[in-house]
Amino acid sequence: MIAGDIGPYAWFDALALAAHLRQAQNDFLREELQLLGYLACLLSLYDGRPTADWRYQFASTPSGAPFSPSLDAAFARLVEEGHLQQSAELECSITEAGADELSELRALRMLTSREPYLEAASSSCLVVTPGMIRRAISQDPDIRAAFDMNSRRLLLDDKGLSFAYESLGVFQSALGNASVDLLAPALVWVTYFCQQSELDVS
Amino acid sequence: MQIDTEALKQLVDEAVVPFVVQHHGTEGGSAFRRIAAALRKIYEQFDPFETGGSIVLLHGVASLESPESTELADITDVTKLKQAGFVLELTPSGKFRRWTEQPDLAEVSRHAVVYEFAEGVERIYAGGDSKEIPALFPGGGSIFAAPTFSELYEALIYYRNRLVRTSRCRILKDCWSDAGRLFFKAKPEKTMRRSLDQFLFSALRGNVEVKPEQNVDETHPIDIKVTFHQLGRVALIEIKWLGKSRKDDGSSASEHWDQRARDGAKQLADYLDANHEYTGGQTARGYLVVVDGRRRGLDGDLGGLQAPDLMHYVDQEIAYDPKYHELRTDFEVPLRMFAEPKQ
Numbered sequence: 001m002i003a004g005d006i007g008p009y010a011w012f013d014a015l016a017l018a019a020h021l022r023q024a025q026n027d028f029l030r031e032e033l034q035l036l037g038y039l040a041c042l043l044s045l046y047d048g049r050p051t052a053d054w055r056y057q058f059a060s061t062p063s064g065a066p067f068s069p070s071l072d073a074a075f076a077r078l079v080e081e082g083h084l085q086q087s088a089e090l091e092c093s094i095t096e097a098g099a100d101e102l103s104e105l106r107a108l109r110m111l112t113s114r115e116p117y118l119e120a121a122s123s124s125c126l127v128v129t130p131g132m133i134r135r136a137i138s139q140d141p142d143i144r145a146a147f148d149m150n151s152r153r154l155l156l157d158d159k160g161l162s163f164a165y166e167s168l169g170v171f172q173s174a175l176g177n178a179s180v181d182l183l184a185p186a187l188v189w190v191t192y193f194c195q196q197s198e199l200d201v202s
Numbered sequence: 203m204q205i206d207t208e209a210l211k212q213l214v215d216e217a218v219v220p221f222v223v224q225h226h227g228t229e230g231g232s233a234f235r236r237i238a239a240a241l242r243k244i245y246e247q248f249d250p251f252e253t254g255g256s257i258v259l260l261h262g263v264a265s266l267e268s269p270e271s272t273e274l275a276d277i278t279d280v281t282k283l284k285q286a287g288f289v290l291e292l293t294p295s296g297k298f299r300r301w302t303e304q305p306d307l308a309e310v311s312r313h314a315v316v317y318e319f320a321e322g323v324e325r326i327y328a329g330g331d332s333k334e335i336p337a338l339f340p341g342g343g344s345i346f347a348a349p350t351f352s353e354l355y356e357a358l359i360y361y362r363n364r365l366v367r368t369s370r371c372r373i374l375k376d377c378w379s380d381a382g383r384l385f386f387k388a389k390p391e392k393t394m395r396r397s398l399d400q401f402l403f404s405a406l407r408g409n410v411e412v413k414p415e416q417n418v419d420e421t422h423p424i425d426i427k428v429t430f431h432q433l434g435r436v437a438l439i440e441i442k443w444l445g446k447s448r449k450d451d452g453s454s455a456s457e458h459w460d461q462r463a464r465d466g467a468k469q470l471a472d473y474l475d476a477n478h479e480y481t482g483g484q485t486a487r488g489y490l491v492v493v494d495g496r497r498r499g500l501d502g503d504l505g506g507l508q509a510p511d512l513m514h515y516v517d518q519e520i521a522y523d524p525k526y527h528e529l530r531t532d533f534e535v536p537l538r539m540f541a542e543p544k545q
Contacts, residue, residue, distance in 0.1 A: 023239045031409045031432070063431040064411055089352070090408075126238035128338060129348050131404045131412075138411075141203050147411075163203070170205040178220030181231035188217050191338055192210055198373075198400055 006077060009055040010070035012111040013037055013118055014078055015102040018094040020122030027091035031065065032130045033075055034058075038066035039133060040114070040121035041156070042189070043182050046168045047117070051156050058155045064138045064147035066155055120182035128190050136193035216336045218326050222315055225329030226263045233261035233315040234326075238346055240277070240292050241317065245347035247281045255287020256320035258307065262291070266313040271299040308332060319344065340373050340400040341365050350407045354428060354437050357405050358489065358537055365401060366493060366539040373397040374541075377493075379448045383543045384497055384507070386447040388455035394441050394493055395425050408432060418477040424470075436486040438473055442466035445495030463492045463520040467536060471526045474533065490536040492520065497543060512543045 017036050021028045041054045056070035075092075078084040083098030094102075106112050124133065137143060142160040146153045156164055171185055171192075178184040214220060222230040237259055250257055262268070268291055274280070277298060280288065289301040291314075307316050311327035318325045324335040324344060339348040341364060351357040365371040369383060374397040377390040387393075395414055403412040409431040416427035418438065428437040442462050447455040470488045477486050498514035499507060519538060526533040 023235070025242070029408055032407070063409060063429070065409065065431075123235050123238075126235060126242065127345055129350055129404050129407075131350070131402075131406055131410070132338070134410075135403045135412075139203075167203070167205050170207060170210065174207065174210045174214045175220060178214070178217075178223050181219060181223045181228050183231060183235070184217065184219040184223060187219055188210070188213055191217070192205075192213055194338075195209065195213070196206070197403075198396065 006070060006074045007056065008105070008108075008111060009114070010037075010068065010074040011078070012102075012105050012108075013040070013114065014071060014074040015083060015094065015098055015105065016115055016118040017122050018078075018084055018092065019099060019102055020119050021125060022094060024122055024125035027087075027093050029090060029130070030072070030075055030086075030092060033092075034065065034067050034071060035130060035133050035137060036118075036121040036125075037068060037071045038137060038155070039124065039186060039190075040117040042164065042168070043117040043120055043186060044114070045156075045161075045164055046172065046179070046185050046189075047182065051161055059152050060140075060143040060146035060155050061152060062146060062150045064143055065134060066137060066143065116182055120186045123183050124186040124190060127187055128194075132194050133190050135197050136190040139193040139197055216333075218333060218335050221331075221333045222326060222328045225311075225331065226315060229263045230315050230328055233263050236292055237261050237315060237317050240298075241344065241346035243277050244280050245344055247278060248284050250319045250344050250347065251322065253284045253287055253319070255285075256318060257284075257287055258289040258304075258316065258318050260289070260291050260310060260314045260316040262294075262314045264313050266291075266310075268299065269301055269303060269305070271301045274298040274300060337372050339404055340371050340397060341404075343370070349405055351405050352407050354402075354406065354489070355534065357402060358491065360405070361398065361401050362537060362539040365397070366541050369541055371397050371401065373400060381544060383495070383541065384446075384500055384512075386443065386445055386495055388447050388449045390443055390447060391425075391441060394443060398439070398441060398491065399426055402426065402428060418473045419480040422473060422476060424473050424477075434485065436477075436484055437489055438470065438477060438486050439489045439491060440466055440470040440473065441491045441493065443493045443495065445497065446500055459496070460520050463490070463536065463538070464522055466490050466492065467522055467526050467533075471530065471533060474530075486532060488526075488530075488533045490534075492536060492538045494538050494540045509545060512545060516540050516542070 014033060017033055038058050044054060056068055058066040058068045061067045079086050082095055083101050084092055085095050086092045141163055142153060142155050171189060175185055222234045289304060291299045307318060307327045308330050310316055312330050316327035325332050326335055335345060338345050349360055369375050377386050377393045379385040379387045399412060399414045411429040413427050415423040417423050424438045425441045426439040444458050444462055446457040449455045467490055470490050474486055474488045496515040498511040527535045
């Protein structure tokens, strides 16, 4: 059952990310869900969907990572209700009950239209580590500014969104038809920003 | 922030997924995902560098006609095949079929996505063409076997054993002035810092921030600062190197011996104190990493050294005085990482 105060979108996203991550790695950490949720949100922008379609927002934390209270609350409730499980080492995975819940939710078109973005974000973990995704995301100017000033700020607001559209547009031009599979922009995006961070250290 | 379109174009040219999609469409993308997921399971069983032959894993698209093959009972059975290498077909139902004959991979890839690991290089074949898979992870090895760690010390031990010992790290390789790994290039510390930074941010899991050259007070930067946000912990990593370095023209640049490691320990202890004061009591732990490229009897002549000289220092630990790691609770046991010459 979808918890009303959390909303169906974050609830669905947490379950779908967890399900797809089962293919890519054996388990996941709570904060990795945030990284991949944000990457999925960027992929939906890349695909031309308006940011309002994502239905919940991310903020940049002082630790230099994206964070959505909705997604985190959904995670906590899913664990409470036994749809996700978390070990003593904080490693998480989807349960059978969670997989059943996800199957039911997949009947709702308003939710399944999000799944290609969630799938591509999760599948990127087949090739790059969560640490690499985190490093790539941390190159975002909004996130860097929040880290440098040790503050929180809303991501993909007017200023952040204009940068996101501009940079994603450059990626669209470079990738052309390959974008038909969203794993292509996901991996190229992560690799590009990791590579840029390597140049910063040189 | 401007996107470097030239660098991006090169990345797209090298990228595997666009290549597979170009030849086999979205079906190729799905086959690639299934191959990647299977490889992660296979490489949990063994390191591909341990295999004597080549490893081939393929997944059909459209109408692949499979030749004579035998089905594996379980994916763990690949460990029995690793010595000679193998060709496996991953079927749509998730079974693994071992092909008895080595096929022409380019030809098979007209109806399949084909992965190959041979002589340390990974390739993807599709549509009769092939492409080398770029090494995204600094540690070398397969991109489908990148390790992850929750504990920093475990990660550093892996870095020592798997990346530094044989200079397998693609960044660390660039520290050496010669193919035999006898002399470092002049001022190799920047490259070493970049290598460890890239490894740690890739390999550490959780809410962890890895930052190179972070000040511990107004003026003194530590080589790498690792912040475990969830745990409220910080690790300060100082890197030192031992051995000899040469300039591009072959003339001597500098050399460092045991005292350099002891100086590094003192420096790190001072940094821990400075950090404690500067941050108002932040809990930090110090890690001294010593990349050891010492060779006995090494001078300008590269030809005269024998194996015992090359490996003379392999087990020669540094005698620290004072032993900060015994005197302080915030100082981890220093990690000497012997970088072997190429013999």
